[in-house]
Amino acid sequence: MKSISVPVLAGLAKFFSGATVRWVGCEPDSCQRVYFANHTSHLDALVLWASLPKQLRAITRPVAAKDYWDGGPVRRYVSSLFNVILIDRKQVKAHNSPIDMMIREIGTRDSLIVFPEGSRNPTGEMRDFKSGMYYLAKKRPDLEFMPVYIDNLNRVMPKGEFLPVPLLSCITIGPPIWLETGERKHQFLSRARAEIIKLKEQDSNEV
Amino acid sequence: MLPLIPPLPSLLPLLQSWFDTSLLDGKTLILLVAILLVLGVCWIGSRLLRRQPAANLDAAIIRTFDNRVSAWLTICLLLAVTMLFGRIFTVLFFFFVSFWALREFITMTPTRRGDHRTLFWVFFLFTPLQYVMVAFDWYQLYTIVIPVYASLFIPGRIAMTGDTKRFLERIAKIQFGLLICVYALSHAPALLYLKLQRLNMTSYEWEEWNGKPAGILLFFVIMVQVSDTLHFAWDRLFGKHVIAPTVNSTRTWEGIIGAAVGTAIAGMLIQLLLPVTPFTWYGAGIMAALISVMASSGSMTMSAIKRDRGVKDYGTLVQGHAGVLDRIDSVCFAAPIFFHVTRFFLERPETASEMARQLTGNLPF
Numbered sequence: 152m153k154s155i156s157v158p159v160l161a162g163l164a165k166f167f168s169g170a171t172v173r174w175v176g177c178e179p180d181s182c183q184r185v186y187f188a189n190h191t192s193h194l195d196a197l198v199l200w201a202s203l204p205k206q207l208r209a210i211t212r213p214v215a216a217k218d219y220w221d222g223g224p225v226r227r228y229v230s231s232l233f234n235v236i237l238i239d240r241k242q243v244k245a246h247n248s249p250i251d252m253m254i255r256e257i258g259t260r261d262s263l264i265v266f267p268e269g270s271r272n273p274t275g276e277m278r279d280f281k282s283g284m285y286y287l288a289k290k291r292p293d294l295e296f297m298p299v300y301i302d303n304l305n306r307v308m309p310k311g312e313f314l315p316v317p318l319l320s321c322i323t324i325g326p327p328i329w330l331e332t333g334e335r336k337h338q339f340l341s342r343a344r345a346e347i348i349k350l351k352e353q354d355s356n357e358v
Numbered sequence: 359m360l361p362l363i364p365p366l367p368s369l370l371p372l373l374q375s376w377f378d379t380s381l382l383d384g385k386t387l388i389l390l391v392a393i394l395l396v397l398g399v400c401w402i403g404s405r406l407l408r409r410q411p412a413a414n415l416d417a418a419i420i421r422t423f424d425n426r427v428s429a430w431l432t433i434c435l436l437l438a439v440t441m442l443f444g445r446i447f448t449v450l451f452f453f454f455v456s457f458w459a460l461r462e463f464i465t466m467t468p469t470r471r472g473d474h475r476t477l478f479w480v481f482f483l484f485t486p487l488q489y490v491m492v493a494f495d496w497y498q499l500y501t502i503v504i505p506v507y508a509s510l511f512i513p514g515r516i517a518m519t520g521d522t523k524r525f526l527e528r529i530a531k532i533q534f535g536l537l538i539c540v541y542a543l544s545h546a547p548a549l550l551y552l553k554l555q556r557l558n559m560t561s562y563e564w565e566e567w568n569g570k571p572a573g574i575l576l577f578f579v580i581m582v583q584v585s586d587t588l589h590f591a592w593d594r595l596f597g598k599h600v601i602a603p604t605v606n607s608t609r610t611w612e613g614i615i616g617a618a619v620g621t622a623i624a625g626m627l628i629q630l631l632l633p634v635t636p637f638t639w640y641g642a643g644i645m646a647a648l649i650s651v652m653a654s655s656g657s658m659t660m661s662a663i664k665r666d667r668g669v670k671d672y673g674t675l676v677q678g679h680a681g682v683l684d685r686i687d688s689v690c691f692a693a694p695i696f697f698h699v700t701r702f703f704l705e706r707p708e709t710a711s712e713m714a715r716q717l718t719g720n721l722p723f
Contacts, residue, residue: 316477319465
């Protein structure tokens with residue numbers, strides 16, 4: 152059953168978002184990666200996952216908010232199809248750290264899709280990144296951190312809407328970054344944020 | 359021993375009956391093959407030029423030429439395939455083109471959160487509905503649903519969201535997009551449903567036109583292509599007086615007039631050599647000139663919108679998409695005018711009363 156419904160879901164996500172994917176200064180690869188992107192719509196995780204090549208889709212797990220994807224049977228079913236790791240945003244505690252859970256879940260094979268802003272920003276301006284990504288990089292320095300800029304998806308499905316409008320969107324994936332030796336938390340986080348902004352500016356310059 | 363393949367003579371009636379149901383006959387098929395051949399040769403030529411650029415030719419011109427030829431070749435191939443399968447597939451093909459063009463148009467247009475649900479209805483109700491009505495030949499409905507019903511629905515629905523910022527501008531943009539990308543374009547497949555008459559040039563009497571309806575659509579599409587090509591050529595070779603440098607620095611008056619005259623001659627030639635339309639030879643010339651002028655103004659209008667929005671092509675708006683709207687802007691403008699002029703002059707007068715008879719049927723009045 153899943154062998155049919157997973158490609159169907161990916162196809163639908165790609166159709167409704169009209170997404171084109173550009174790999175700038177990097178190539179698709181099956182090594183363990185963390186795709187970190189700006190967060191504009193509930194569709195972000197699904198569309199970014201769907202726009203990866205088929206082989207990578209099977210080993211890439213988006214990290215998403217439990218309060219949204221656990222709400223109702225349809226969302227629960229959809230999230231089970233694309234291997235979401237659900238994080239309970241209200242219950243983040245030291246003994247129940249989501250970072251440890253992510254590391255456990257990916258093992259030595261899977262990649263992650265994270266949205267380090269934590270929640271979507273309705274104005275479209277990027278928020279400061281949450282510190283989780285830094286701890287992830289510190290505990291697993293071998294992971295490649297890929298910046299991803301998602302454009303126009305907030306218009307396809309804005310906050311609070313449940314029906315998509317099939318506009319065209321664009322996903323730009325940039326060259327990886329790693330945690331440098333001796334780099335402080337805020338330095339790493341603002342560098343990561345700047346990488347996404349760089350992709351955004353590149354995008355608008357080419358037009 | 360039974361032959362695995364039926365002998366050729368028994369295939370002929372089969373082929374004959376298939377021809378009767380398909381949109382094409384001998385003449386239209388020849389025209390279709392001819393245009394595909396011309397485009398194919400141009401395509402191979404432009405590929406060769408791109409690989410091995412001639413020193414005396416501008417690389418930008420070759421690129422433009424190559425893009426256009428590839429786009430038109432794709433459109434004509436798809437049109438040819440859908441025409442072989444029948445009317446409903448041709449309508450479906452235009453529906454997909456409309457849907458994609460509208461997608462590009464709205465992506466380029468700044469809309470606000472409040473427009474979201476309106477846009478949903480525009481994409482998933484009005485766009486498919488228009489083509490369903492065309493496929494069922496409900497002329498009286500498909501000519502008014504978008505200009506009247508949708509035009510009133512859009513502001514009404516947006517007003518209910520309570521977002522008044524740039525209200526008039528937003529509704530106008532959505533209405534315009536729907537009108538050009540869906541309503542106007544849907545008149546091209548609607549040509550296939552016209553019941554026409556023709557003027558017999560020896561007896562000067564009106565008689566029923568028995569040609570295949572694909573002929574008139576093919577004539578229209580080819581004339582738009584010829585007009586675009588001639589416009590481009592005249593601009594480059596003889597263009598002196600630019601119409602509006604702020605809109606497009608290459609479009610000239612010489613281009614518009616040259617293209618109209620050239621297209622008219624091409625139209626007359628096609629009608630004289632291969633009469634696929636019900637027009638007289640001079641009628642074909644006038645219609646071709648009309649198509650050419652509308653096509654030019656369509657490209658100018660879309661250029662003006664693009665300049666206003668600060669984008670060069672609809673295709674580069676979101677990286678990697680081939681701009682459908684860039685290629686069909688001229689078709690969109692010419693289709694409704696060509697449709698209505700043809701219908702006004704050549705529709706069979708009995709069609710209306712015939713329909714009324716069918717509808718009332720055996721009623722006692």
